[in-house]
Amino acid sequence: MKENRWRLPLRFGVLGYLALLVVLPVGTVFYRAFQHGLGAAWHAFTAPDALHALWLTLLVAAIAVPLNTVFGVGVSIILARHRFPGAWLLDAFVDIPLALSPVVIGLALILVYGHTGWLGNWLAARGITVIFSVPGIVMASAAVSLPYVVREVLPVLQEIGTEQEQAARTLGARPFTVFRRITLPNIRRGLAYGVTLTTARVLGEFGAVAIVSGAIAGKTQTLTLFISNSIDNLDPQSAYVGAVALCLSALIVLLFLTMTDRNREAWHGKAAA
Amino acid sequence: MTNLDATVADLGLGPPSRDPAPAERGPGRGRSRRYSLVAPSSALAHAGVFGKKAAGPALAVTYLSLLVLLPVAALITNAFSGGWHTFWAAVTQPEAVAALELTLIAALIVAIINSIAGLAIAFVLVRDDFKGKSVVSALIDLPFALPTIVAGLTLLALYGANSPFHLDLAGTRLGIGAALLFVTLPFCVRSVQPVLAELDAEIEDAASSLGATRRQVLRRILLPSVLPAVLAGAGLAFARAVGEFGSVVLISGNIPFKTEVASSWIFSLSQSDALPAASAVSIVLVLISLLVLLGIGWARRRFDVPDTV
Amino acid sequence: MQTRSPHPSTPGARSGPSRRALGRGLGLAALAAAPLGLLAVPTAAGAQTGGSVNLVAYSTPKPAYTTLGADFAKTNSGAGVTVAGSFGPSGTQATSVVDGLPADVVNFSLEPDMAKLVKAGLVSSTWDKSATKGIVTDSIVSFIVRPGNPKHITSWADLVKPGVGVITPNVFSSGSAKWNIMAAYGAELALGKTSAQAQTYLSQLLHNSVAQPSSASAALQTFLSGQGDVLLDYEDDALYAKSKGEALDIVTPPQTILIENPIAVTKTAGPSAKAFVTYLLSPAGQKVWGQQGYRPVLQSVAKQFHFPQPKTLFTIDHLGGWTAVNTKFFDPQTGIVAHVEQSLGVSTASG
Numbered sequence: 001m002k003e004n005r006w007r008l009p010l011r012f013g014v015l016g017y018l019a020l021l022v023v024l025p026v027g028t029v030f031y032r033a034f035q036h037g038l039g040a041a042w043h044a045f046t047a048p049d050a051l052h053a054l055w056l057t058l059l060v061a062a063i064a065v066p067l068n069t070v071f072g073v074g075v076s077i078i079l080a081r082h083r084f085p086g087a088w089l090l091d092a093f094v095d096i097p098l099a100l101s102p103v104v105i106g107l108a109l110i111l112v113y114g115h116t117g118w119l120g121n122w123l124a125a126r127g128i129t130v131i132f133s134v135p136g137i138v139m140a141s142a143a144v145s146l147p148y149v150v151r152e153v154l155p156v157l158q159e160i161g162t163e164q165e166q167a168a169r170t171l172g173a174r175p176f177t178v179f180r181r182i183t184l185p186n187i188r189r190g191l192a193y194g195v196t197l198t199t200a201r202v203l204g205e206f207g208a209v210a211i212v213s214g215a216i217a218g219k220t221q222t223l224t225l226f227i228s229n230s231i232d233n234l235d236p237q238s239a240y241v242g243a244v245a246l247c248l249s250a251l252i253v254l255l256f257l258t259m260t261d262r263n264r265e266a267w268h269g270k271a272a273a
Numbered sequence: 274m275t276n277l278d279a280t281v282a283d284l285g286l287g288p289p290s291r292d293p294a295p296a297e298r299g300p301g302r303g304r305s306r307r308y309s310l311v312a313p314s315s316a317l318a319h320a321g322v323f324g325k326k327a328a329g330p331a332l333a334v335t336y337l338s339l340l341v342l343l344p345v346a347a348l349i350t351n352a353f354s355g356g357w358h359t360f361w362a363a364v365t366q367p368e369a370v371a372a373l374e375l376t377l378i379a380a381l382i383v384a385i386i387n388s389i390a391g392l393a394i395a396f397v398l399v400r401d402d403f404k405g406k407s408v409v410s411a412l413i414d415l416p417f418a419l420p421t422i423v424a425g426l427t428l429l430a431l432y433g434a435n436s437p438f439h440l441d442l443a444g445t446r447l448g449i450g451a452a453l454l455f456v457t458l459p460f461c462v463r464s465v466q467p468v469l470a471e472l473d474a475e476i477e478d479a480a481s482s483l484g485a486t487r488r489q490v491l492r493r494i495l496l497p498s499v500l501p502a503v504l505a506g507a508g509l510a511f512a513r514a515v516g517e518f519g520s521v522v523l524i525s526g527n528i529p530f531k532t533e534v535a536s537s538w539i540f541s542l543s544q545s546d547a548l549p550a551a552s553a554v555s556i557v558l559v560l561i562s563l564l565v566l567l568g569i570g571w572a573r574r575r576f577d578v579p580d581t582v
Numbered sequence: 583m584q585t586r587s588p589h590p591s592t593p594g595a596r597s598g599p600s601r602r603a604l605g606r607g608l609g610l611a612a613l614a615a616a617p618l619g620l621l622a623v624p625t626a627a628g629a630q631t632g633g634s635v636n637l638v639a640y641s642t643p644k645p646a647y648t649t650l651g652a653d654f655a656k657t658n659s660g661a662g663v664t665v666a667g668s669f670g671p672s673g674t675q676a677t678s679v680v681d682g683l684p685a686d687v688v689n690f691s692l693e694p695d696m697a698k699l700v701k702a703g704l705v706s707s708t709w710d711k712s713a714t715k716g717i718v719t720d721s722i723v724s725f726i727v728r729p730g731n732p733k734h735i736t737s738w739a740d741l742v743k744p745g746v747g748v749i750t751p752n753v754f755s756s757g758s759a760k761w762n763i764m765a766a767y768g769a770e771l772a773l774g775k776t777s778a779q780a781q782t783y784l785s786q787l788l789h790n791s792v793a794q795p796s797s798a799s800a801a802l803q804t805f806l807s808g809q810g811d812v813l814l815d816y817e818d819d820a821l822y823a824k825s826k827g828e829a830l831d832i833v834t835p836p837q838t839i840l841i842e843n844p845i846a847v848t849k850t851a852g853p854s855a856k857a858f859v860t861y862l863l864s865p866a867g868q869k870v871w872g873q874q875g876y877r878p879v880l881q882s883v884a885k886q887f888h889f890p891q892p893k894t895l896f897t898i899d900h901l902g903g904w905t906a907v908n909t910k911f912f913d914p915q916t917g918i919v920a921h922v923e924q925s926l927g928v929s930t931a932s933g
Contacts, residue, residue, distance in 0.1 A: 434808030530927025
C-alpha cells in the first residue's frame with residue numbers, strides 16, 4: 001500500500017539506523033558474553049554472587065512491577081473517568097520520576113528513609129531498616145518505573161471513551177465486571193506495553209539502586225550492581241554474561257506479553273498490503 | 274455489530290438493541306476527550322472499579338506520596354536548607370549552568386531526531402513486511418533493558434577511540450548524542466507503533482481513490498493521526514535523556530563545561546558533601562523537564578483534532 | 583447518549599460496588615504491604631552473629647579482600663568468620679554508613695571519609711592513634727601509559743605538553759582524583775615552584791584532560807578503550823590491571839604523594855571485626871596486601887617487596903592535611919579546582 005519507490009529506501013534506511021544504534025551494541029554485548037565459549041559463560045553465570053544477584057533482581061521485579069501495574073491502572077482510571085480539581089496536578093506528579101535522574105531519586109529516597117531521614121529516623125527507632133536492604137531496593141525500583149503503566153494506559157482510556165462502560169453500567173453490571181469485561185480488554189495492549197516498559201526499567205535500573213542498596217555482595221547486590229562491580233574488578237566476562245541475562249529476562253517478558261496471536265495485530269497491524 | 278451490541282453480548286445480558294451507534298469513531302477516536310464530560314457527581318457514582326470513592330484514590334495517593342512526593346519534598350527542603358541565597362548560588366554556578374544547558378539542548382535534539390526515526394521505524398514495522406521483521410521488532414526494546422553501564426561500555430567500545438569504524442566519538446558531544454539516541458529509541462518507536470497499527474488503512478485508500486496524492490494522504494490523514502503519539506514518545510524520550518547518566522558518562526568523557534551532563538554534575542555535588550547544592554540543581558532540572566513535558570502534553574491535546582469524516 | 587439514573591436497577595446490587603471496592607482495596611493494601619514482609623528476611627544487620635563481619639570499603643580493594651577474607655578464615659581467630667563486603671566509591675560508602683549501612687569494619691580511600699563517620703559518632707575519634715596511625719595500606723599516584731610508553735611520559739612536565747591527553751577522574755566525585763591533584767600540586771612544590779605556579783600547573787594539567795570520568799574505575803575503562811595517552815591512578819589499581827593482562831605500562835613519577843588508606847572498626851563492632859583488622863595489620867595480612875599490589879605499612883613486610891621508590895615522596899600532611907586541603911582545593915563552589923575548571927570552561931564553553 002505504500003508507493004513502491006519509497007518502500008525499499010525507507011526499509012533500508014530504517015534497518016541501517018537500527019543496525020548502528022541497536023543491533024550492534026546489543027550484539028556486541030552478546031558476543032562478548034560468549035566470546036570465550038559457552039563453558040566460560042556458564043561458569044560466570046553460575047557463580048554464587050551472580051546467581052544471587054539474578055534472584056534478587058527477579059524478586060524485586062516480581063514485587064515492584066505488579067505494584068506499579070495496579071497503581072498505574074488505578075490512577076489511569078481515576079484520571080480518565082473522573083473530573084476533580086487538581087487532576088492535572090496528579091497527572092504531573094505521576095510524571096515526576098520520568099524527569100528525575102535515577103541518581104536524584106536515590107538521593108531523595110535516602111533523605112526520607114535513611115537513618116537520619118524524615119521517616120527513616122522514626123523507622124530505625126523501631127528497628128526497621130528500609131534503606132540498604134531489599135525493601136529499599138524495591139522502593140527505588142518502583143519509584144523509577146512508576147509512570148510507565150499510567151503513560152500507556154491513560155491515553156487509551158481517554159481515546160476509547162466511556163460509552164461501552166456506561167452502557168454496561170446502565171445494563172446493571174457491577175463496577176468490577178465492567179472493569180474486567182469492558183475496560184481491561186480495551187486497555188490490554190497499552191497495559192501490556194506499560195508492563196513491559198516497567199519490567200525492563202526495573203531490571204535495568206542502576207543509579208537509584210546503587211545508592212539505596214549498599215551493594216552488599218550476596219545480600220543486596222542486584223544484577224546491575226553485580227555487573228558494575230564486575231567491570232570495576234576487570235571481570236568483563238561476568239559483566240557481559242549478567243547483561244545477557246538481563247536482556248533475556250526482558251525479552252521473555254516482552255514475548256509473554258505481546259506475542260500471542262491476538263496481540264500480534266497490535267504491533268504489526270492487519271496484514272500489510 | 275455495533276459497539277453497544279458487542280458490549281451487551283460480551284456481558285451476556287439481554288438481546289441486542291438496535292441503538293443508532295455513534296458514527297464510526299474513525300482511527301481510535303473516542304467520544305469523550307481528556308477527562309470525562311460527565312458531571313462530577315454522576316462520574317463518581319459511575320466510579321468504575323473504585324465504588325467506594327475514597328478507597329482507591331486514597332491508596333493511590335499514599336503510594337505516590339511514599340515513593341515520589343515525600344522524597345521530592347525532602348529534596349526541595351534540602352535544596353533550600355541553606356536559604357534562598359545558597360540555592361541561587363548553587364543554581365547559577367557556571368559549571369551547573371553549563372551542564373544544564375548541555376543536557377537540555379542535547380535532550381531536545383535527540384527527542385526530535387528519534388521522533389522522526391521512531392516514526393519511520395514504526396512505519397516500516399507496521400506497513401512493510403520482510404523476513405525477520407519480528408526479530409527486529411523485539412530488538413527495539415533491548416536498549417531499555419540493558420543496564421546503563423553496560424550500554425555505556427559497549428558504546429565506548431563501538432564508537433570510542435578503538436572503534437572498529439574509526440569513528441572516535443569519545444569525549445565529544447556527538448558521543449553524548451549517540452548514547453542518548455540509543456537509550457531513548459524504544460520510547461519513540463513504541464509510542465507510535467500501536468497507533469499506526471490501529472489506523473484504518475481504508476481511509477487512506479479511500480482518499481487515494483478519490484484522487485489524493487500520496488503526499489496529501491500523508492499530510493492530511495496520516496500525520497495528524499499519529500502526531501499525538503509521536504509527541505508522547507518525544508516527551509518520554511526527552512525526559513529519559515535529561516536524567517540519563519550511566520550510558521552517557523563514559524563516552525562523553527565528562528569534561529566540565531564541554532561534555533559534562535547535569536546528572537553527572539549532580540552526582541559530583543552529592544559526592545562532595547554538597548547535598549543541598551545537588552538538590553538545588555536537581556530541582557531546577559526537574560522543573561524545566563516538567564515544563565517541557567507539560568508543553569508537549571498541551572501540544573498533543575491541541576493537535577488531537579476531532580473527526581471530520 | 584442519555585444517562586440513566588446513576589443507581590443500578592438490580593436489587594441487592596447496591597452493596598455490590600462497596601463489597602468489590604473493599605475487596606480491591608484490601609488486595610491493594612496486601613500488595614503494598616508485601617515488601618514489609620521482606621523485612622522478616624534477615625538483612626545484614628538482622629543476621630549478625632559472631633561469625634560475620636560487615637566490611638564497607640572503597641571499590642579498589644575488592645579482589646584483595648576476597649583473598650584476605652579467605653585467609654583470615656583459616657587463622658585461629660578467624661575460624662568460621664565470613665566477611666560480607668560492600669564496595670563502592672569511597673565518599674558514597676562513607677555517607678551510606680552514616681545513613682544506616684551496616685558496618686563493622688570500614689576501609690576508605692582517604693581520611694576525610696573516615697572523618698564523616700567520626701563526626702556521626704560511628705567511629706571513635708581515637709581511630710588514628712594506633713601504631714600505624716589508622717592506616718592499613720599505602721600506595722602512590724602513578725602514571726599509566728600505553729605499552730612501550732610511546733609518548734615518553736616520565737615526569738609531570740610531560741603531562742602538560744601539547745598533544746598529550748591526560749585522563750584523571752572528576753575531583754568532585756572521586757577520591758582517587760583528589761590524590762592525583764594533590765600529587766601534581768605537591769610535585770610542583772617539591773620542584774621549587776611557588777603555590778601560584780603550582781596552581782597554574784593544575785590549570786594546564788586539566789586543560790590537557792581529555793576525560794574526567796566520574797570514578798577511578800570509569801577512568802581506567804576510558805583509558806583502556808583507547809582514549810588518552812596517560813592515566814593518573816593508584817599504583818595498586820594499575821598493578822591489578824596489569825596482572826589481569828590489560829595492555830598498559832606503569833611509570834613511577836619522580837615526585838609523588840604517598841596514598842594512605844585508613845581503616846577502623848565501628849563502635850558497634852564485635853570481637854571478630856577487631857580480630858579481622860588485627861589480621862589485616864599483621865605480617866601475614868600485610869604480606870597478602872603486598873602480593874595484591876599495595877605497599878604494606880609494616881616496614882618489615884615492605885622490605886620483602888620491591889616497589890619502585892620515587893625520588894621525592896611526600897604525604898598529605900606536608901600539604902596541610904586533608905581537612906584543610908579538602909576545603910581549600912575541593913569545595914565544589916569555592917575550591918581552587920572549581921575556580922580552575924571555571925576559568926578553563928569559560929574560555930572553552932563556546933567551543
